Amino acid sequence: MSAPSTLSPAAPATDRAPLTKKSLTADHPTWCPGCGDFAVLACYYRALEKLNYPHEKIVTMAGIGCSSRFPYFVNSHGGHYIHGRSLPFSAGISLGRDDLHVFVFGGDGDGFSIGGNHLDHVARKNVRLTYVIMDNFVYGLTKKQTSPTSPIGFKTKTDPTGSFDQPINPMRKLVDSGATFIARSHATQVNHMTEMIMRAAQHDGFSVVEILSECVEFYPGAFDAANPRKGGAFPLIDEKKHDGSPEDANRHDTSDDLAAFRLASELWPGRFGVFYEKKRPTKNQLEADLIARAREKTKGASDLQLLQNTFARMR
Amino acid sequence: MVSPNSAATPGPQGNAGEVRTLNDVVIRLAGNSQDGIQTIGGFLARLAGRSDQEVMTYMTIPSTISGGPSIFQVRMGNGDILSSGDQADFLVAFYQHSYESHLSSLRNGGVLIYDTDHVKPNLDDKRFTAIGVPITGATVEAVGGSSKDKGKNLFVLGLIARVFNLDVEKLAALVKERFGGKTEDIVRNAMLAFDAGYAWPADNIRDCFYRFDKATASASASGRPQVTMDGNTALTYGLITAGVRYGSGYPITPWSTIMEMLRAELPKYGGLFVQAEDELGAISYAIGFSYSGHLAITGSSGPGLSLKMEALGWAVMAEMPLIIINVQRGGPSTGMPTNVEQSDLMQALYGSHGDAPRVVLAPRNVEDCFYIAIEAARLAREYSTPVIILTDMALASRIEAFDEPDLAKIMVPPSLDLSPRPADFKPYPLDRITRHAPPGSRIGSGVYPTVTGLEHDEMGHPTGSPALHTKMTAKRREKFKALAATLPVPEVFGDESGEVLLVGWGSTFGPVREALGRLRQNGTRAAQLHLRHLNPLPQGLEDVFKRYRDVIVVEMNDEGLYGYGQMASLLRARYANPSIRSLTKTDGLTFRVSEIVSGVTQRLTAATA
Ligand SMILES: Cc1ncc(C[n+]2csc(CCOP(=O)(O)OP(=O)(O)O)c2C)c(N)n1
Ligand code: SF4
Ligand SMILES: [Mg+2]
Numbered sequence: 001m002s003a004p005s006t007l008s009p010a011a012p013a014t015d016r017a018p019l020t021k022k023s024l025t026a027d028h029p030t031w032c033p034g035c036g037d038f039a040v041l042a043c044y045y046r047a048l049e050k051l052n053y054p055h056e057k058i059v060t061m062a063g064i065g066c067s068s069r070f071p072y073f074v075n076s077h078g079g080h081y082i083h084g085r086s087l088p089f090s091a092g093i094s095l096g097r098d099d100l101h102v103f104v105f106g107g108d109g110d111g112f113s114i115g116g117n118h119l120d121h122v123a124r125k126n127v128r129l130t131y132v133i134m135d136n137f138v139y140g141l142t143k144k145q146t147s148p149t150s151p152i153g154f155k156t157k158t159d160p161t162g163s164f165d166q167p168i169n170p171m172r173k174l175v176d177s178g179a180t181f182i183a184r185s186h187a188t189q190v191n192h193m194t195e196m197i198m199r200a201a202q203h204d205g206f207s208v209v210e211i212l213s214e215c216v217e218f219y220p221g222a223f224d225a226a227n228p229r230k231g232g233a234f235p236l237i238d239e240k241k242h243d244g245s246p247e248d249a250n251r252h253d254t255s256d257d258l259a260a261f262r263l264a265s266e267l268w269p270g271r272f273g274v275f276y277e278k279k280r281p282t283k284n285q286l287e288a289d290l291i292a293r294a295r296e297k298t299k300g301a302s303d304l305q306l307l308q309n310t311f312a313r314m315r
Numbered sequence: 316m317v318s319p320n321s322a323a324t325p326g327p328q329g330n331a332g333e334v335r336t337l338n339d340v341v342i343r344l345a346g347n348s349q350d351g352i353q354t355i356g357g358f359l360a361r362l363a364g365r366s367d368q369e370v371m372t373y374m375t376i377p378s379t380i381s382g383g384p385s386i387f388q389v390r391m392g393n394g395d396i397l398s399s400g401d402q403a404d405f406l407v408a409f410y411q412h413s414y415e416s417h418l419s420s421l422r423n424g425g426v427l428i429y430d431t432d433h434v435k436p437n438l439d440d441k442r443f444t445a446i447g448v449p450i451t452g453a454t455v456e457a458v459g460g461s462s463k464d465k466g467k468n469l470f471v472l473g474l475i476a477r478v479f480n481l482d483v484e485k486l487a488a489l490v491k492e493r494f495g496g497k498t499e500d501i502v503r504n505a506m507l508a509f510d511a512g513y514a515w516p517a518d519n520i521r522d523c524f525y526r527f528d529k530a531t532a533s534a535s536a537s538g539r540p541q542v543t544m545d546g547n548t549a550l551t552y553g554l555i556t557a558g559v560r561y562g563s564g565y566p567i568t569p570w571s572t573i574m575e576m577l578r579a580e581l582p583k584y585g586g587l588f589v590q591a592e593d594e595l596g597a598i599s600y601a602i603g604f605s606y607s608g609h610l611a612i613t614g615s616s617g618p619g620l621s622l623k624m625e626a627l628g629w630a631v632m633a634e635m636p637l638i639i640i641n642v643q644r645g646g647p648s649t650g651m652p653t654n655v656e657q658s659d660l661m662q663a664l665y666g667s668h669g670d671a672p673r674v675v676l677a678p679r680n681v682e683d684c685f686y687i688a689i690e691a692a693r694l695a696r697e698y699s700t701p702v703i704i705l706t707d708m709a710l711a712s713r714i715e716a717f718d719e720p721d722l723a724k725i726m727v728p729p730s731l732d733l734s735p736r737p738a739d740f741k742p743y744p745l746d747r748i749t750r751h752a753p754p755g756s757r758i759g760s761g762v763y764p765t766v767t768g769l770e771h772d773e774m775g776h777p778t779g780s781p782a783l784h785t786k787m788t789a790k791r792r793e794k795f796k797a798l799a800a801t802l803p804v805p806e807v808f809g810d811e812s813g814e815v816l817l818v819g820w821g822s823t824f825g826p827v828r829e830a831l832g833r834l835r836q837n838g839t840r841a842a843q844l845h846l847r848h849l850n851p852l853p854q855g856l857e858d859v860f861k862r863y864r865d866v867i868v869v870e871m872n873d874e875g876l877y878g879y880g881q882m883a884s885l886l887r888a889r890y891a892n893p894s895i896r897s898l899t900k901t902d903g904l905t906f907r908v909s910e911i912v913s914g915v916t917q918r919l920t921a922a923t924a
């Protein structure tokens with residue numbers, strides 16, 4: 001008889017040598033020098049060091065793309081799955097094993113195009129895992145085709161005169177799909193990125209962070225407008241503190257999906273930080289409750305007795 | 316086992332008032348799907364099961380939701396019942412359209428029972444005994460109230476119980492069990508209708524009554540009671556018996572009932588089943604479960620299997636254990652969703668991209684659905700591989716009785732192996748079969764594995780090495796050679812050598828066995844070999860094939876451009892034996908015994924001419 005789910009993701013390991021960048025490092029990244037993805041990887045190490053989960057309980061998953069090579073560079077259990085389908089795979093891991101901490105990495109094509117439907121549904125189901133989308137507004141691995149986030153006018157090999165299909169707005173899509181933690185960051189803002197990944201990891205539900213991560217090879221300068229060192233601005237979301245102060249009235253209420261939707265509709269380069277955060281029962285919890293109710297009805301019968309009773313009814 | 320030379324089905328041929336003993340009978344109920352004929356068909360099947368009789372059913376269900384013409388055919392009796400019967404001995408026609416469409420299925424001398432409220436038969440047709448009963452009117456009269464003609468199925472059940480001298484006590488118990496969960500009214504109305512049917516003075520009409528030959532009723536060899544269920548149910552409980560607790564799917568007929576049952580059952584066993592957003596999502600959830608350490612199941616029918624193919628390729632490359640059920644239906648595309656076909660064989664064996672070997676199994680009857688699920692789970696775990704179970708629409712909905720399995724003996728408890736792995740652990744060792752280490756297991760070296768769909772070295776690192784791709788491709792192939800070496804040569808039934816060997820796979824087992832009996836009765840030296848392991852094939856087949864002048868592969872798919880069905884093509888390619896020939900059909904219906912007999916006879920004459 002298998003034990004019912006306990007819904008207790010492994011607590012930080014205090015009885016062992018803490019996780020270090022060294023213990024978390026695996027193969028040397030194969031990305032182009034200067035690719036934004038290096039910084040995302042560094043922040044993931046930093047977040048894991050701080051979270052200090054038991055090493056064997058960390059799972060690093062990805063689909064296919066430059067960004068999705070991620071798991072090879074992290075020393076943890078993990079997998080490199082197929083293009084666009086890493087979310088249902090990872091949701092299976094999360095639902096099968098409540099003790100694990102599941103992190104999924106991927107690109108904009110992987111997440112919003114070929115995997116768009118999976119993203120909507122795993123988000124809606126609020127499966128507990130953390131999804132980091134490294135958005136570079138282009139297909140990197142396949143060498144510069146239009147991506148679902150490519151802005152209108154961007155010239156690619158598949159739109160040599162400039163793309164004209166309406167790009168998606170990731171934050172608006174995610175609010176609509178039912179994700180319960182939604183944040184946005186920028187690969188040049190290391191502290192902010194680390195903080196967002198950590199908050200996402202600690203959220204009990206489907207958490208997603210979109211990180212603008214420059215493809216220096218095929219879309220250089222794409223995110224300069226949000227990079228202070230390149231003359232841009234990095235405007236942060238001022239989260240409501242619920243302290244009753246007069247200035248709090250103008251702050252962003254992260255539990256308000258309509259406010260998040262409005263915030264996501266601001267002109268490029270928009271804001272950074274947490275757009276939306278809500279406590280809603282996870283599928284992990286609801287399935288565990290279903291199991292508990294089913295088991296209550298079977299009154300402690302063993303698997304064998306249950307099966308024998310079923311066969312007796314078919315005599 | 317009954318001798319293949321046993322006499323052909325004796326049908327009821329009565330004189331008025333006489334009580335005839337019979338061995339087996341085929342009853343076809345023809346009405347509309349909302350009349351509950353499936354329900355009474357099910358009662359008859361389970362009664363046969365409880366009476367240690369063999370039983371086999373066949374039904375057609377309209378694919379439209381609002382209902383429509385539908386039939387349920389039960390063949391029950393003593394001895395081995397291998398097919399649902401080519402022709403009916405009894406036809407119950409609820410409507411004019413039922414009468415008109417199904418009279419041709421009634422054999423000469425058969426009995427037609429028709430509802431005089433709805434059917435105007437041609438009474439000049441003296442080939443049959445026609446018995447008119449006001450089924451609708453009598454039911455309304457018996458039950459009364461507002462239930463209208465609801466219950467006429469039970470009226471007919473009562474009538475059949477009277478005509479065939481069935482065990483009324485057992486039947487009533489079945490009716491009460493079925494409706495017991497509902498209000499008392501429903502049980503009472505059901506029994507009112509049943510009793511009215513049973514009491515109907517059918518003996519006033521010129522007819523005879525029947526009794527099953529008790530002497531030949533075979534008490535089951537195991538001494539265990541019989542259980543009665545359809546193939547999808549047998550697969551479902553086979554999986555649970557095998558310790559499978561996790562799965563994911565997307566609805567499609569005729570696979571859906573498996574996922575519905577698993578969704579309801581697995582939580583009781585501490586597991587869960589996810590309804591995914593589509594079939595590729597479903598197989599991905601399932602692979603995720605398997606990766607997390609719980610062998611998982613996904614499934615679908617034809618078009619849905621196609622959607623899973625990319626992920627199946629990943630599972631082959633990453634060597635992940637997984638069970639995939641494909642309930643075949645008529646194709647391609649949406650094809651004939653509620654008809655049967657065996658046309659997904661090539662897809663099951665070779666679908667996906669690259670060299671992607673996997674195990675493919677096919678159950679031969681309902682009982683085998685149960686046991687093959689257990690075998691699939693064992694092979695998936697032992698060889699760290701996806702295993703496809705190819706069943707079909709006919710098996711999915713067919714009800715059969717079989718000996719209750721010894722569950723205590725065969726049940727496999729679910730297991731999650733999180734034991735620490737030694738420092739020299741390799742996710743893809745070249746000298747051994749892969750043993751996946753799920754997350755949560757500590758690795759002695761401190762180096763954690765990445766499972767991957769890229770070609771990889773023994774540690775799971777991506778590689779572009781030509782030598783490694785050759786070696787790893789061989790690793791993924793050789794494990795199935797090792798598996799093939801453990802498979803026994805399939806049993807040959809019939810003559811040791813002779814004119815013809817009938818080869819089949821999947822649900823054609825019963826009709827082919829019956830056809831063999833008739834062929835041998837006619838003096839043909841013939842035998843049957845039935846394949847359950849389609850990939851890898853068992854060893855030793857070439858020697859068996861050589862003992863027969865002709866080898867005819869019987870299957871429900873198209874003869875293709877070159878005149879051979881899918882399995883026939885495969886066997887010809889594998890054994891380069893020109894005696895291997897093909898008997899196929901694509902009408903979406905199960906093989907009738909007579910179709911096989913005449914098809915084989917034709918081919919044999921053509922061969923000698
Ligand atoms: C089924 C399938 N279709 C297409 C591809 C080819 N492919 C690989 S990655 C990719 C797009 C990558 O873009 P993105 O997801 O944005 O990742 P990036 O490389 O930009 O990080 C494509 C089209 C594939 N591997 N599999
Ligand atoms: S192609 Fe672009 S996304 Fe890919 S590694 Fe190079 S810079 Fe990074
Ligand atoms: Mg991209």
